Amino acid sequence: MAYLNFDPNYFEHPKTRRLVGLTGERGEIYPIRLWCYCSKYHAENGKFINYSAEEIEAILHWGGEKNLLVNSMTKVGFLNKKGNHYEVNDWKEHEGHIINYKKRSKIAAKARWDKIKNKSNAPSNAKDKPKHPNQASNQASNQASNQALPNQHYLQDKKFAKSFEDYLEMRKKIRKPATNRAIDLVFNKLNEFPIETATKMLEQSIINSWQGIFALRVPIKIEPKIEKLEPINEEEHKKVSALIHETAVKMKEKVNA
Numbered sequence: 001m002a003y004l005n006f007d008p009n010y011f012e013h014p015k016t017r018r019l020v021g022l023t024g025e026r027g028e029i030y031p032i033r034l035w036c037y038c039s040k041y042h043a044e045n046g047k048f049i050n051y052s053a054e055e056i057e058a059i060l061h062w063g064g065e066k067n068l069l070v071n072s073m074t075k076v077g078f079l080n081k082k083g084n085h086y087e088v089n090d091w092k093e094h095e096g097h098i099i100n101y102k103k104r105s106k107i108a109a110k111a112r113w114d115k116i117k118n119k120s121n122a123p124s125n126a127k128d129k130p131k132h133p134n135q136a137s138n139q140a141s142n143q144a145s146n147q148a149l150p151n152q153h154y155l156q157d158k159k160f161a162k163s164f165e166d167y168l169e170m171r172k173k174i175r176k177p178a179t180n181r182a183i184d185l186v187f188n189k190l191n192e193f194p195i196e197t198a199t200k201m202l203e204q205s206i207i208n209s210w211q212g213i214f215a216l217r218v219p220i221k222i223e224p225k226i227e228k229l230e231p232i233n234e235e236e237h238k239k240v241s242a243l244i245h246e247t248a249v250k251m252k253e254k255v256n257a
Contacts, residue, residue: 004035004036004039004098005097010028011028015076015077015078016028016031018075018076019031019072019073019076019078022068022072022075022076023064023068023069023072024064027072030060030062030069030073031073031078033059033060033061034056034059034060034073034078034079034088035088037059037060038088038091039098043098045087045091045092046087046088046091046092047082047085047086047087047088048085048086048087049084049085050084050085051085051086053067053070053071053086054066054067056069056070056079056086057069057070070086074086077089105172109165109168109169112168112180112183113165113168116183116187157195157199159199160195160198160199160202163199163202163203163206164202166202166206167186167202167205167206170205170206170209171211173209174209174211176211186212186213189213190202190213197216200216201213201214201215201216204216204217
């Protein structure tokens with residue numbers, strides 16, 4: 001995960017103090033929110049193309065006077081107004097490493113996924129006759145490594161493949177990226193289940209941000225216990241009615257006394 005380059009002197013920097021003076025107490029929080037949003041959605045160039053000042057202020061959770069925050073950030077130098085868009089000042093100089101990290105991560109994830117798919121397509125039939133002396137040992141090695149991979153049709157299933165990619169992405173977000181060994185262990189467990197169940201197990205881990213893969217949890221349905229009341233007979237009904245009437249008469253006498 002890429003991190004923002006943060007100046008330890010930020011809170012006492014003249015630009016920061018000027019912004020607080022223009023926007024009020026806690027004004028120093030808004031540039032940090034701006035950088036966080038930009039690193040997530042506009043890491044390549046730091047530009048807010050076709051964003052209005054009101055939209056930027058809403059993104060930064062500004063609740064004060066309209067346009068005051070954006071105008072103040074532009075005035076002190078946190079934002080630059082260029083034609084029809086705003087851009088973060090010196091974004092590439094200070095935070096250009098973020099987009100490079102994202103590109104490397106995407107390439108690495110694709111390479112890892114391609115490696116997994118290539119393993120599943122590798123020859124693993126021990127009955128094939130080797131063409132040279134070393135082929136027999138290579139086939140045995142491929143067969144052993146493929147035991148930890150799901151059946152080939154798993155990887156050809158679009159839903160399973162998408163769920164697995166999302167699972168790897170979730171692992172990165174919780175700062176527990178999957179190693180090659182971890183991927184082998186996950187696939188070894190998924191092999192024990194049908195492809196529909198294996199896909200749901202991946203989705204279950206994604207939803208709950210679980211590092212591991214677990215059997216599906218079946219929700220327990222608890223039926224409310226309703227006690228059945230026995231009907232009272234006519235004689236009991238008369239007794240109860242008489243008691244209620246007698247109590248009402250006594251209460252009325254006390255009120256009139």
